[in-house]
Amino acid sequence: MFDVLIANLPYLMKGTLQTLWLALVGVGLGTFLGTVLGVVSAMVGGAVAALIATYVFVIRGIPVLVWMFLAYYMLPQLGLMVGDVTAVIGALILYTGAFVTEIARGAVLAVPRHQTEAAKALGMRKLTMLRLVILPQAVSLFIPPLLNNSVMMIKATSYVSVVGVWELTYAAREVVERTLAAFQIFLGVMLIYFLICYPLTLAARFLEKRYSYEH
């Protein structure tokens, strides 16, 4: 009954690897970017925080799909001759970064003020305080929403197919066009996305619970 799916599974697996690679680079670097920006925004404040807030506002205000198109069509017009994969990864990084910035900023700001006051009163400078007092306490608030965000962004990698970047969803469409077995193939694709994302969702839920008991 699933013979078409099974026959095309190796091809879909290749697409899956590409999806994972896009997710790893795009979501990974975006998470790194967002973590740095969020922590800086919370710690420094002022004009720097305002600038970072603007970035978050602009990026989040527009769907990721539109950013894909923008990156794909606009960058070459601006004279940036980047490949289409680079363009969509750039869009993924910026988009992930904006969401993670907010998560990281919120986590840092959620550490009670009396904790930073205790650290200051002991003579700690900002970076020491960040490393020893703030980040260790912020991390429990940071990880669960970060995992949920990663799930969202992994699913968003499927949008890259609209500008012709090949990955799992694109590969599936190719197979469907060839075999017309849309039901089987997309059922399989659904399962693959599920198998990638579900463990992350579970981990997020588990950590959320564990941290909430601690406090």
Place this chain on the structure above:
Amino acid sequence: MSTKPDMPMIRVRGVYKSFGDLKVLDGMSFDVARGEVLAIIGPSGSGKSTMLRCLNFLEEHDAGEILIEGEPLGYRVLDDGRRVRESEAEIARMRSNVGMVFQSFNLFPHRNVRENITMAPVSVKNVDKAEANDRAEALLEKVGLAEKIDEYPSRLSGGQQQRVAIARALAMEPKVMLFDEVTSALDPELVGEVLTVMQKLAEEGMTMVIVTHEMQFAHDVGDRLMFIDRGNIVEEGDPTKVFSMPESPRLKEFLHRFSASFG
């Protein structure tokens, strides 16, 4: 920096502080001598915490000058009267000489007692880990909590947490200790153990500024008592004298209300 024996440990000169339109410190001036225990009392909202927090720059005074052993805290006042903010490093260095204990303990919940105490000496003063550890053990012994060294703060009673907080502050070997109503959040039966530790410190010659509602303690342990109201020092002097012969109507009323509510 060499210490200046001729300077008082703390010198506060004409310190003003407002939060928005609310004037909280209205030109405070006082000294605290080396080894002196100054007890500060006053009604709620009178500016006691704000004054104390100014003494390690957790609040930044709007005008006036605060000197710790003759060194300006937070702002340097130039000859032409302009104020220049000190660098973050300099402020941190000054703070490391001034220990503070808070009403709400503020221990680091993600670290055990040992790490709470050794964290600052190791990371701020580059004290060797083994040495910091020895010091932590000695300090815990002193506050009567040697057996709690590997516990996490959440497993300790309020009184125990506060004694750890005192040990944590002492581990930096501060020249002054500030206490802001450190027993107010405790169940009555736990107050004594914390006050005992503070009394011991006072007897050892630590310079202390204590904001408290424990009138008996202020009387017994304070070398000097200061009553503040609406950001002003209304009355100060020898505790026995101030308590037995209050001069200002405001202090009389304050003490009267206190004895009424506390028997």
